[in-house]
Amino acid sequence: MTSAARPHAPERDAPVVLAYRALGLGDLLTGLPALRALSDAFPGHRRVLATPAWLAPLALHSGSVDTVVDCAPLQLLPESLASPEVAANLHGRGPESHRVVLAPRPRRTIAFACADIEATRRGPRWRADEHEVVRWCRLLQESGIPADPSRLDLAVQTSGSTPRSGTRPSFILVRARRRAGGRWDAGPRSPDARPPGGIRS
Numbered sequence: 001m002t003s004a005a006r007p008h009a010p011e012r013d014a015p016v017v018l019a020y021r022a023l024g025l026g027d028l029l030t031g032l033p034a035l036r037a038l039s040d041a042f043p044g045h046r047r048v049l050a051t052p053a054w055l056a057p058l059a060l061h062s063g064s065v066d067t068v069v070d071c072a073p074l075q076l077l078p079e080s081l082a083s084p085e086v087a088a089n090l091h092g093r094g095p096e097s098h099r100v101v102l103a104p105r106p107r108r109t110i111a112f113a114c115a116d117i118e119a120t121r122r123g124p125r126w127r128a129d130e131h132e133v134v135r136w137c138r139l140l141q142e143s144g145i146p147a148d149p150s151r152l153d154l155a156v157q158t159s160g161s162t163p164r165s166g167t168r169p170s171f172i173l174v175r176a177r178r179r180a181g182g183r184w185d186a187g188p189r190s191p192d193a194r195p196p197g198g199i200r201s
Contacts, residue, residue: 014045016045016085017041017042018049018081018084018086018087019087019088020087020100021035022071022091025055025058028055030136031136032151032154033148033149033151035090036148038064038145040146041145046066047065047067048069048084049065050071051070061155076103077104081104084106087110088140089110093114102117111139112124112139113125124138133152
């Protein structure tokens, strides 16, 4: 098991709120408002995100989690995450992902309703046509946790300095996605968005 933690994280014996989202970069970014809502709702807890290890620097930089535990999609979570106070399935609608989240025996589970998983049958209903950002915020909202879908921002910090309004960032995050016909699309672009030296892969 590989894990990463931010400095000054709560003690390891603090109650744990576990978020499960073992997917990719775009999935982490669209899940940020929900992760931040969980963070606000449980300020005294150690906030743990189960996701691939390569996403740890960005996840920790977001300020929404204290610890990142490496995991692969739909694989069992490490024993170190046993008995969290709260576990939120921000990965899917089940049943497979629900079983992963329930395996550590959380005291409270936040997940969409799934007929195959008795513990979730009273949960919020899944909407197939819902935007990912809105979907995971609604899951929390209907579970009694306020969540704001607009909380997508990430602070840019260079050389240990505080970012200043109007300054050009030293990097730009690009997420390419495949469109119909097999072409790759990095999304809307403008000349002003091009960093010095171009985009690095």
